[in-house]
Amino acid sequence: MTAPKPDQQPLHGLHPVHQHLPRRPSWLCRVCAATWPCACARMLLRVEYGTDRVALSIYMANQLFDATADLLTLNPQPAPDPRELFDRFLAWTAQPRP
Incomplete structure (x- = not known):
């Protein structure tokens, strides 16, 4: 049996399902590698x-x-699209739960 990789270790005693947290500075999910907040992170945050x-x-x-x-530090050119970042981080917070 191999030891789990550091990224697979529970963070601060969290159950693995609750580890859909951002990996900085890329802002990809630590678990599923989707752009954060991923679908699971959004659901967990809503809860x-x-x-x-x-x-x-x-x-x-x-x-x-x-x-x-x-x-911006990682990719100054082209800079991240402000509308895309707004939709990714904020727009979904005003929407009713499915």
Whole structure:
């Protein structure tokens, strides 16, 4: 039996399903490698914040700010598309749950 890779180790005692967190500075999901927030991360965040969409939006706006800085540093030309980043980080927070 081989030891799990560091990326597969539980983070801070979290169950593996709750580890859909961003890998900085690329802002890809640590688990599924999709752009973060991936579908699982969005679902987990909606559950965590419940009906408090304002708090979720504020949290995600902060993530957008950090991601923009990281992604601009990684790829200044062409710069990340602001509309795409807004849709990725914030637009979904105002939508009702499916």
